[in-house]
Amino acid sequence: MTPTTFEQIDQTLRSATPFSWCLVWSLLELVPYELSGLAQVMPNLLLMSAFFWTVNRPDLMPSLALFALGTVHDLWTGGPLGLMPLTLILMRAFVISQRRILARRMFVISWWGFVIVATVFGLMSWALASFQADRLFDPTPVAFQALLTIALYPLLARLMAKFQRRILD
């Protein structure tokens, strides 16, 4: 049976959920929350959502989508362009290679996977920024950011899992 046009549109929109979520999260990262110092340690919401969807629906998070999301994120934040696409692509390679462990078991295991991803991202961003500025930055804010990102992951994952159940599965 061939799907009707409406069904096709519906399907396309549903398939775009992960991408749209990631886009919205990276926009939310930009909002000035007017809390002293929060800008310094703003959790990396895009990394969280991209990781979640790559683990759970890698078919809807192809490399091209991740690359585009990373690029837009870097252009928005005004950060070193290329860092986020590189991180997301490497994250995808890591997730895909470990997917059998990450996707099926308990949540704790995928959280552990995220700990690795967030830590590597923190180290990379610190090293890259230090390299570009030609001096060593204070790593404390990066460490805080990584911790906050890791700590908030279960919350965000839970929220998006709800969406996944309702819209995609």
Place this chain on the structure above:
Amino acid sequence: MLRKPRSRDGRLADTLLGFGARFSLFLFITLAVAMLVVGRLEPRFLEDSRAVLADLAAPFLDLVNRPVEAMDKVMTWGENLVFVYRENDRLRKENARLRSWQVAAETLAVENQQLRALLGLKDIKATPVTAARVIGQSGGRFFQSVLINAGRRDGVAKGNTVADRNGVVGRVITVGRHSARVLLLNDLNSRIPVKILPAGVNAILAGDNRPHPVITFLPEGVTLNAGDWVVTTGHGGTFPPDMAVGRVLAGDGRTPYRVRLVADFDRLDFVRILAYEQPAEDQGGAP
């Protein structure tokens, strides 16, 4: 390496571990690294695409900001309620002190005006372009910039000075149609010529991503006191002269002096955008 036969139901293993996947991994990593290199040069088209994307994000951020701002107002209100007595006491004292200053300031203003008239000095003033709301932060650890909801449409141009009610905040670095990005004074790339009063010495205020920027190129042997005023000089043509920037923090004699900025960086909401044209006779070799 796993090798599985290609199946048609879209199972992952083969699509992801096959040659195509490895090739795309390689391709995208190369692309990202290339972007890192090209991005370092900050070419013109990058600036343009940043501006276009910021324009696209602006309406959304504007919308999201409202509840956040409302929340912030409620919190401030609560805070004010708790500290109302202590605050009142402090303000009373401050008011008394300021009154005496006001008299001094008025006398000086009159005298200043008379002397200027005597010398035939031309007033160098910045022209206000517009006011704007801060709608986005950089969200980064290594760069300090904000997004404002005014752009080319409102007359904002690259290089314009941005200030809040207390003092200089930074300068405009990219301009979109209805949004612009402002490089804050404490960003690593921010270097502005300043004058320190009352000593009257010129120096450069350099950001290093920490809350308090550093005074560099201070003439040898000059000692500053905590609380000395740091103002813009107008050299280089970006910032209008004599705008308040901050006050010198107590130094330890070994490390360079740092400056507490007067603009409220923790709570940037509304800002003024100023255009400043350097007087013609001043335009020497400065770019």
